[in-house]
Amino acid sequence: MSNATSTDLYEVTMAQSYLREGMTGSATFSLFVRDLPPDRGFLVCAGLDPVLDFLSSYRVDADDVDVFATVMGRRPEDLAPLLGLEFRGEVRAMPEGRIALAGEPLLEVTAPLPQAQLVETYVLNQLSHQTTVASKCARCVLAADGHPVVDFSLRRTHGIEAGNQAARLGAMVGFAGTSNVRAAHSEGLTAVGTMAHSYIEAFGAEEDAFRAFARSHPGPVTLLVDTYDTGTGVATAARVLRDLGLGPGCAIRLDSGDLGALAVQARAILDAAGLQETRIVASGGLDEFAVDGLVRSKVPIDTYAVGTRIGVCADAPYLDSAYKLVEYDGRPVMKLSSAKVTAPGRKQVFRRPEHADLIALIDEPPPPDGTPLLESVMREGHRVSERTKLDRARQRFVTDLAALPAGARTIRAPTAPRAEPSECLSSLTADVRRHIEQNLLGDTHGAL
Template sequence: MSKATSTDLYEVTMAQSYLREGMTGPATFSLFVRELPPDRGFLVCAGLEPVLAYLADYRVDADDVAVFASVTGQRREDLAPLLDLEFEGEVRAVPEGRVVLAGEPLLEVTAPLPQAQLVETYVLNQVSHQTAVASKCARCVLAADGHPVVDFSLRRTHGIEAGHQAARLGAMVGFAGTSNVAAAHAEGLAAVGTMAHSYVEAFGTEEDAFRAFARSRPGPVTLLVDTYDTVAGVETAARVLRELGLGPGCAVRLDSGDLGALAVRARAVLDAAGLRETRIVASGGLDEFAVDDLVRAGAPVDTFAVGTRVGVCADAPYLDSAYKLVEYDGRPVMKLSSAKVTAPGRKQVFRRPGQADLIALADERPPPGAVPLLEAVMREGRRASPRTGSAEAQKRFTADLAALPPRARAVRAPVAPRAELSPRLVSLTADVRRYTEARFTGDGHRSVHPAARPGTGSRPARREGPVGPCP
């Protein structure tokens, strides 16, 4: 059984029906976020790398067909048309690390209709979750205002895979390290960590624990000082570090209580002991809001370790994302449901310096100085470019973040920019709406489909990929 079964049931039944009806023409689906969650002035695009790996290896094998048959109550023979189905389509997408806004397509999939339909669930799952977490991590970096941020989320994320993703996504937006050993090794990240309260409790005294920990490590150590009395713990740590000559590069970690006030007292104790280079690490339920409070208060915290609330994106654990059909067999289509209207046709997003982003049709020329966000990343089921790492994604993020208006970067009550629609996209949307509404009032025979009119359809003579959705 392959990952092809990691899908919703209706994807299977729809794909089966399409094959039965001979509906295998090229379809374009666009993935976008309708509205940003509260307290978000932007999103950071993420999840593309696992999506491309999934699509490149996608194939429905005999075991998958057996699973489909068992859950649908059908015979395997009825599902035989799905056997050996592979993804042979194209993907155009916003590279990981780029800042995106509501309504902008993050990626578009163009493939024979059954293929494009079957991969919907996995694609939405990966992009939605990882974009949400990456955006949360980015806000922590903003709140830290230049102080290092590290990932401590693994023990509380919704599964080991999600923990790995959180570590990778944190690095993508500038985290300095992760406690996740497997992720650090696989992604080439700095592994960071201290000790648990249980370690201190296992020894007869706090000082015994600190000395034993220092003996077990060749380099600088970070000592957890709040197992019993925090200030006394800092004093003990200072004595051990001074006597062992371990001050530079070492740190004490505060994990509970009034972190701001305790950081002030800890700094005073360390400075008095001549340990001005010993850092203070703060952890314990931190997210961008708590980090922002500490930074604004001038707390002498050097490094922020964020975990649970960031790894599960606690305040905004999901995105209002959608994967919608925007074109089938050259015919632009749209959804008219209340509050869920989608714009038809393949699209592109142009980033214009000093102006709002422009959502346009895929074959439109870029405005002067504008840069297209969607790039061709897969053709005929194969990657069109090599895998990019966290360092490259971080460069994209840093550049895009600097170009955002200050109000969009605010941790509290941000104001998100809104993308604009090109005149051609507005015109096509109006035409397809009229055509679609006419069909459902019985007047469809009097309507000419927009794709049949020169200059109004979204299908150019030849294109290399897909593009986006709609606000």
């Protein structure tokens, strides 16, 4: 059984019907986000490499057919037309790290209709989840306003792979490190970590725990100071760091309570002990909203460790994403359902300095100073682009972020820019709508 079975049942039932009816003409599906979640001024594109890996190896084998037949209560021979089906299409997409807006295609798939339909679920899953997480991480970097941000999310993400993705995506938008050992090793990230409260509790006294930890880790250490009384813990940590000469490069971590007030208290204790270079790390239920509040209050926190709320995107855990047919067999098509209208035709998105993004038809000439965002990444089922390098994706993000209006970068109640349709796209949309309303309503062909 291959990843071909990682799909929704209706993708299989539709593909089976298309094959039976001989409907194998070229189809283009466009993946976009209808509206941004609350408190989002932009999205950061992510998840493209897993999609291309999936498509390049996509093949329905005999075991897959058996699975389809079993769950459908059919005989394997009824699903025989699916056997051996491979993805041999074209993909155009925004590269990872690009900033995208509502309504803009993040990706377009063009392939024979059954192929393009069968891959919908996996493509949506990867791009939607990873774009959601990358966008949340980007907001944390903005909120931190130059202070380092590190990822502590692995223990709370919805699965280990989601945790690995969160670590990578955080690094893509500027995180300074991750607690995730596997991700740090595989992605070349800085591994960060301290100790748990259980470590402190395992010793007879807090000072014993700190000294033992320092003996095992003679380099710079970070000591967790809030297991019992935070003020006492900071003072004890200061004494140990000073006695052992470990001040420079070391840190204390605050993980609970009023982090702002405790940071002020801790800074005073450390400074009085001559440990002005000892940093303060804050963690414990932080997200961009909490970080923004602390930074604005100018509390003496040096590094922010974000975890649960980032790894699961607690305030906005999903995107209103869609994968919709926009052209079949040379015919532009669209959906007219209330609040879910789609624009027909294959498209390109142009980014223009000092102007709104322009969503145009694929064969339109670019506007003056317009940069096309959708790039060809797969042809005839084979990748034509290199795997994403984190530093390249990070540079795309930094460049696009700097060009965003200030209102889109605010943490609370941002103003999200809106892309504009070109005149040609608007004209085609009106023509297709009129054609459907006048000639095809009630006709099964209009369901395409």
